[in-house]
Amino acid sequence: MKKTILKPLILGAMVLGSLSAEAHRAWILPQETQLSGEDRWVGFEAAVSNDIFVANYHAGFFGNVEVAQPDGEKGSIENLHTGKYRNVFDVQLEKEGTYKVFTASNGMRAMWQEDGKRRMYPGRGEQYTPEGFAKNVPEKADNLRVMQSSRRMETFVTLGAPNDTALQPTGQGLELVPVTHPNDLYAGEKATFKFLIDGEPAEGAELTAIREGTRYRNQQNEITAVANKKGEVTLTWNGAGRYFIEVEYKDDKAKKPATERTGAYIAVLEVLPD
Amino acid sequence: MKLVNNALAATALSVAVMQANAADLSVSVEIPELDVAEYHKPYVAVWIEDDSNKVVSNLAVWYDIDMRNAEGEKWLKDMRQWWRRIGRTLEMPIDGVTGATYGPGSYDLEFTMGKAPMSDLQPGDYRLRVEAAREVGGRELLNVPFTWPQQQDITITEQGSSELGAVKLTIKP
Incomplete structure (x- = not known):
């Protein structure tokens, strides 16, 4: 994996259009992640902003947020409201x-x-x-560069005991x-996550985790890790809080006609005190 | 379960009579008097884990059982460790385990090996855990390590510092 990962991601954000022209961080932030009781609701904030998690840059577009329920069924977001700098929904x-x-x-993208x-x-x-790609992208052109790219942004909330049904990988991205x-x-406990690229271990994927509250400290204090052969990373947390997680992957095992494959993964995870 | 407190209602006492003199293990939980503007009685959970952190007995859970639509269950997860270890897999309420919250005072719980909610402990190392969480207040978790069985009567005390007072575990051989 090459180190020059930033440039295509910046361009990627540009062509995808749903984000800012710069590589700003985007996130979906739950108010709570572990809930008890019955028939509960959780509020979310979603925004594009480099300040974790202070919505002060761009609301972004989050009308396409999907929900996978504990039994694998599709759910939906409710009460979506878009403000100047953030979206809220339930x-x-x-x-x-x-x-x-x-x-x-x-x-x-090309x-x-x-x-x-x-x-x-x-x-x-x-x-x-696929149709748009076939219609718009020439087979031969000057400086033609075709990339297979994927981007996923997610967060998780659990009512009662956690389960894995909604977390089954799709094999894409x-x-x-x-x-x-x-x-x-x-x-106080280490956490291990496995990353897959198109269903295979994403060896070499680079992870960065930043705990919330950067505004009240002088350093980002990010945790970094690189996925091993099995695609796994093990993290030691910097204390309790909600973390912004960003993972980037790049290789040349792209589907034709692409020659580069990139994957971006973003999550917000909550770490509780022991 | 036997629950004895000076100021306690008669219902709990009738349970106590049925199981008199058979306690192998008693737990005394003290809820401290707090000088705060807004006081809510704490949610409290009492349970036992073995040396691999597995819950072997869920002994007592005091929460707001009387709220409409089981609304009181909403804060069960604030007893974070209890919620994680056992609470989130349980259907509330639980007969002989769950009960209403208590205000400041000292409360004695008595249990008999093999008699619900106390499981039959295999010889080994355990810890009694008592967790309290209070609305607009704090949370405290006390651990009382012990070995089962014991040759003679033993009392182990842990002192809380915020949401819990003294927690005493007495084991009879």
């Missing part, structure tokens, strides 16, 4: 177990030169479709597979 928890609240996209002008697909605000359950994290 999810109702009627079933016991773990809910995954997420957005995911997989596709190809950049090339045409008549001396820079072109790209998908364009700003445009969604990738960069995904987290729990070794330690993401709603069973405690400050």
